[in-house]
Amino acid sequence: MTSLFEHFKAMARLRAFDEACLDGFHKGEIHGELHTGIGQEAIAAGMIPSLEAGDALVSTHRNHMHGLAKGVDAHALMAEIFHRETGLCRGRGGHMHPFDLGQNFSATGIVGASLPVALGYAYAFWMEGRANVGIGITGDGGANAGAFHECLNIAGAWKLPFVVVVENNAYAISVPIRHVLATPTIAERAAAYGAPGWRVDGTDPEAVAEAFARAMEHARAGRGPAIVEATCQRFQGHYEGDHDSYRSRDEKRRMKAEHDPLAITRRKLVAAGDATDLDAILAAAKAEMAGILERVRGEPRPDAADALRYRFAS
Amino acid sequence: MATANIRNLNCSQVIAEAIGLEMERDPRILVLGEDVGRIGGVFGATRGLQERFGDKRVRDMPISEMAFTGMGVGLALAGYRPIIEIMFADFVGVCLEQVYNAMAKIPYMSGGTVRMPMVVKTAGGCIGSAAQHSQCLWGLFAHLPGMKVVVPGNPYDYKGLMASALTSDDPVVYIEHQSQMGKKATTFRAGAVVPAERYTVPIGQAAVVRSGRDLTIVTLSACVEHALEAAETLAGEGIDAEVIDLRGLVPLDMATVCASLARTSRLLVVDEDYVSFGLSGEIVARAVEELGPTALRQVARHANPDVPVPAAAALEQAVLPGPASIAAAARRMAARS
Numbered sequence A: 001m002t003s004l005f006e007h008f009k010a011m012a013r014l015r016a017f018d019e020a021c022l023d024g025f026h027k028g029e030i031h032g033e034l035h036t037g038i039g040q041e042a043i044a045a046g047m048i049p050s051l052e053a054g055d056a057l058v059s060t061h062r063n064h065m066h067g068l069a070k071g072v073d074a075h076a077l078m079a080e081i082f083h084r085e086t087g088l089c090r091g092r093g094g095h096m097h098p099f100d101l102g103q104n105f106s107a108t109g110i111v112g113a114s115l116p117v118a119l120g121y122a123y124a125f126w127m128e129g130r131a132n133v134g135i136g137i138t139g140d141g142g143a144n145a146g147a148f149h150e151c152l153n154i155a156g157a158w159k160l161p162f163v164v165v166v167e168n169n170a171y172a173i174s175v176p177i178r179h180v181l182a183t184p185t186i187a188e189r190a191a192a193y194g195a196p197g198w199r200v201d202g203t204d205p206e207a208v209a210e211a212f213a214r215a216m217e218h219a220r221a222g223r224g225p226a227i228v229e230a231t232c233q234r235f236q237g238h239y240e241g242d243h244d245s246y247r248s249r250d251e252k253r254r255m256k257a258e259h260d261p262l263a264i265t266r267r268k269l270v271a272a273g274d275a276t277d278l279d280a281i282l283a284a285a286k287a288e289m290a291g292i293l294e295r296v297r298g299e300p301r302p303d304a305a306d307a308l309r310y311r312f313a314s
Numbered sequence B: 001m002a003t004a005n006i007r008n009l010n011c012s013q014v015i016a017e018a019i020g021l022e023m024e025r026d027p028r029i030l031v032l033g034e035d036v037g038r039i040g041g042v043f044g045a046t047r048g049l050q051e052r053f054g055d056k057r058v059r060d061m062p063i064s065e066m067a068f069t070g071m072g073v074g075l076a077l078a079g080y081r082p083i084i085e086i087m088f089a090d091f092v093g094v095c096l097e098q099v100y101n102a103m104a105k106i107p108y109m110s111g112g113t114v115r116m117p118m119v120v121k122t123a124g125g126c127i128g129s130a131a132q133h134s135q136c137l138w139g140l141f142a143h144l145p146g147m148k149v150v151v152p153g154n155p156y157d158y159k160g161l162m163a164s165a166l167t168s169d170d171p172v173v174y175i176e177h178q179s180q181m182g183k184k185a186t187t188f189r190a191g192a193v194v195p196a197e198r199y200t201v202p203i204g205q206a207a208v209v210r211s212g213r214d215l216t217i218v219t220l221s222a223c224v225e226h227a228l229e230a231a232e233t234l235a236g237e238g239i240d241a242e243v244i245d246l247r248g249l250v251p252l253d254m255a256t257v258c259a260s261l262a263r264t265s266r267l268l269v270v271d272e273d274y275v276s277f278g279l280s281g282e283i284v285a286r287a288v289e290e291l292g293p294t295a296l297r298q299v300a301r302h303a304n305p306d307v308p309v310p311a312a313a314a315l316e317q318a319v320l321p322g323p324a325s326i327a328a329a330a331r332r333m334a335a336r337s
């Protein structure tokens, strides 16, 4: 079992990655938008222990942490976010559209569109009799797209190895999820698909890891789909530059004070008598990601003359 | 009009003002869309409307475009005049079914017995968000029969065309340009003055926004401002360009375009949408049909060369029209004439 300390280390890297992106963004180095997962690290971290190289993960507009959890190279991902030729997609995709075939990882900027693609992987694994799983990530908001129902119904009907992870950060941009859900939770919809569903505290990496491990075992064993709903808070605005006027100052203060997965995990480690220098772990993660950003800064951007390349294979 | 100059609203405020005036006038108008209520839209084009008209008439929807676009159809059948906001034009992919098989076809399929007074309001165009958040897609809507397609390019038209869309008994797709939503009225070369009172701009009428003798630049949306800027540069080089703002695709005002071409006989179509099988080809084809195959001395198109909009800024610039590339296209024509 992954120790809480290992989870902390993983979360430190995830946060440092997005903080490096923020640094570059606010220096005007990223053309376009940026969505970060800061505050939601425990979910990606909790998935790491159950992800195998052969599994496939399809994520959303808020995808960096899922990519890193799946094993995507941090440099190649960051170079893509900063639109460099050295990026995963040679700077053509950008931060919402990273594709790493080697790691079976991809994402989409269209909300709700991640799940069907993950289901395609699940169908392939099922046909091939492979013990791999297609994992689709969605936010709470994306769970209200019709594709959520369509995919889980198909997976339930044919017992496809399909796991849906819902990052429930309580908002879809400005819309509070409780205003637009027919049921108190998203996990309870699992009953409609003959699937198990778990709702867990998504600021607790151990709770996420346990539920995700159960979901993955279920799917890997050929028993069909499962849903893991992990509750969390998004610390930044929906995108960088979002006025975020829909959340009160007090709500945002409490969210950071009470729902920070790194701070919570740190308190637990200290209470359990862990003597490791946790500041050193954070500093090492920061240094690693700052180093990657420095390297990316020196790398070439795509040349305008190549704008028409890569449209067709032949 | 005296106060209009100093109001200096941005385009999203102008649109909100237009919708507010229509909602006051007609209680059957409602607005359904993501984030349209509490924050008044991600671009601010419905700001303040929920406070004024309540959360039944201005409603924040879940991310369920297929459902709420279809609801628009049902509401229209039930006697309402819904505005359905699809946040970015790209997302119409999720609900195109309700747009083109229901909204657009029902008036005809019903033998004219059913009217579909519904507005699909969406934002197209590029502000640097790559392939899935930068498309114009007006050519797509225009290709599918049954919808009027309105594409304003300045503050005056944003307001007046929204008023017309909301009084139309036909389904209207109203496409804003993302880059113009936060842009102040006074920064526009055309249509900068926006009266506070209600007025309409007729759907299907192009506007000559600059007169010139040497060539006709036909365009729409944000490219109108780009073309006007290019025309200023070109004027200094002895090229006198006429600029026509189409203000929409359906119906297409070819009379204005052809009247201009009869004088200049040189046509440059500038379109931020994809070049093939779309607006620019349509303009050329209709000009040839209407004026005859020998009437035009030169024809050129400057549009997205059929590439998904790339993330990197240099690549994006290379595939989208801007003031410099429009001027360059006109210069190439001049050099060949």
Ligand SMILES: Cc1ncc(C[n+]2csc(CCOP(=O)(O)OP(=O)(O)O)c2C)c(N)n1
Pocket (backbone or CB within 6 Å): A061, A062, A109, A110, A111, A112, A138, A139, A140, A141, A142, A143, A167, A169, A171, A172, A173, A234, A238, B034, B063, B065, B087, B091, B094
């Ligand atoms: C089909 C579609 N509709 C709307 C959007 C615009 N949009 C982008 S993210 C977002 C909110 C997503 O909320 P959620 O799924 O909860 O994810 P979160 O951003 O909270 O991580 C919306 C409405 C989109 N990208 N795609």
